[in-house]
Amino acid sequence: NLRSVVRGVGGYLPDRIVTNEDLTATVDTSDEWIVARTGIRERRIVADGELTSHMAIEAAKRALEHAQIDAEDIDLIVLATSTPDQTFPATAVTVQAELGITEGAAFDVQAVCSGFVFALATADNYLKGGQFKRALVIGAEAFSRILDWEDRSTCVLFGDGAGALVIEAQKPNGALLERGVLATTLRSDGRYRDKLYVDGGPSSTGTVGHLRMDGPEVFRHAVTKISDVILETLQKAELTPADIDWFVPHQANKRILDGAARRLGLERERLVMTVDKHANTSAASIPLALMTACTDGRIKEGDLVLLEAMGGGFTWGALLIRW
Ligand code: ACO
Numbered sequence: 043n044l045r046s047v048v049r050g051v052g053g054y055l056p057d058r059i060v061t062n063e064d065l066t067a068t069v070d071t072s073d074e075w076i077v078a079r080t081g082i083r084e085r086r087i088v089a090d091g092e093l094t095s096h097m098a099i100e101a102a103k104r105a106l107e108h109a110q111i112d113a114e115d116i117d118l119i120v121l122a123t124s125t126p127d128q129t130f131p132a133t134a135v136t137v138q139a140e141l142g143i144t145e146g147a148a149f150d151v152q153a154v155c156s157g158f159v160f161a162l163a164t165a166d167n168y169l170k171g172g173q174f175k176r177a178l179v180i181g182a183e184a185f186s187r188i189l190d191w192e193d194r195s196t197c198v199l200f201g202d203g204a205g206a207l208v209i210e211a212q213k214p215n216g217a218l219l220e221r222g223v224l225a226t227t228l229r230s231d232g233r234y235r236d237k238l239y240v241d242g243g244p245s246s247t248g249t250v251g252h253l254r255m256d257g258p259e260v261f262r263h264a265v266t267k268i269s270d271v272i273l274e275t276l277q278k279a280e281l282t283p284a285d286i287d288w289f290v291p292h293q294a295n296k297r298i299l300d301g302a303a304r305r306l307g308l309e310r311e312r313l314v315m316t317v318d319k320h321a322n323t324s325a326a327s328i329p330l331a332l333m334t335a336c337t338d339g340r341i342k343e344g345d346l347v348l349l350e351a352m353g354g355g356f357t358w359g360a361l362l363i364r365w
Pocket of ligand 1: 070071072075076079080155194195196198199238255256257258259260261264292293294295322352353354
């Protein structure tokens with residue numbers, strides 16, 4: 043009966059800020075349209091030669107420092123990304139090598155925008171099962187590399203970045219509010235795989251391809267799928283929306299997040315929102331939002347934190363943590 047307890051959190055954003063106004067130089071769009079439809083005001087974009095692994099390593103180092111844990115004490119790295127440095131090896135092994143770790147296991151998980159929830163649920167199971175002791179769970183993305191910069195309906199929505207959590211297997215200590223991951227729910231439905239996809243890959247075109255999305259169709263499914271999976275997860279933990287201290291969803295779009303919060307009856311102040319500054323960083327958005335809300339003092343030890351995401355596949359899921 044081990045539990046996965048959060049020890050540290052860290053994030054990294056590239057230096058370069060691209061505002062909505064900047065985008066009007068290359069596509070027919072406006073700050074008003076983007077803010078009204080998405081809540082996004084600016085995003086970070088990687089520099090030439092800056093890779094997903096570089097961002098992941100920096101986020102991991104900051105999370106380890108926050109946890110006051112040495113890299114050599116990590117025996118599992120699960121990295122969520124849809125924009126790996128290479129087709130293979132996994133970006134996780136580059137992170138492992140750069141951190142000087144030679145033991146344990148490191149691998150990537152690919153569930154697009156739900157990647158971080160899938161990665162954290164995976165690591166949680168290994169820790170609870172006693173197979174590994176301390177894990178780095180990372181979400182890192184360079185979506186700017188797979189965007190069609192001439193398609194205004196997608197290129198305004200995404201940004202780059204990375205975030206990481208350090209979690210540790212601990213025995214329950216009998217406290218009234220035991221810390222750790224309390225419940226998880228993961229879902230996929232491949233019938234929707236053509237609603238949000240990349241039009242290339244090793245076995246099909248031999249190229250990397252570009253992101254394509256049926257935005258209104260994704261939007262149509264998002265709020266109901268997200269709400270269902272959240273309620274299922276709360277039920278497993280015998281909790282209700284009223285128990286949630288912080289709602290930290292995948293940051294795709296302000297309207298989706300407001301809609302989900304409203305459906306759950308959550309107060310606006312409980313919702314952690316970073317989409318205005320980061321845009322949609324896919325698998326990196328949740329750990330970046332966690333980093334933001336921990337750094338500014340909102341999330342504190344003992345708080346009940348609800349994570350949720352939906353993305354290409356479709357994939358979706360939710361996870362409850364007593365911080
Ligand atoms: N600037 C100005 N106009 C634009 C832009 C732009 N950047 N992009 C599209 N338009 C135009 C369209 O061409 C269209 O014009 P038309 O009416 O003359 O044909 C008009 O705006 C409306 O387009 P819609 O796509 O219907 O706009 P909608 O209100 O649905 O908003 C959006 C689009 C923001 C993509 C919305 O559908 C959405 O948020 N969908 C969810 C998608 C999402 O967040 N995906 C992220 C990945 S999945 C995930 O993480 C959950």
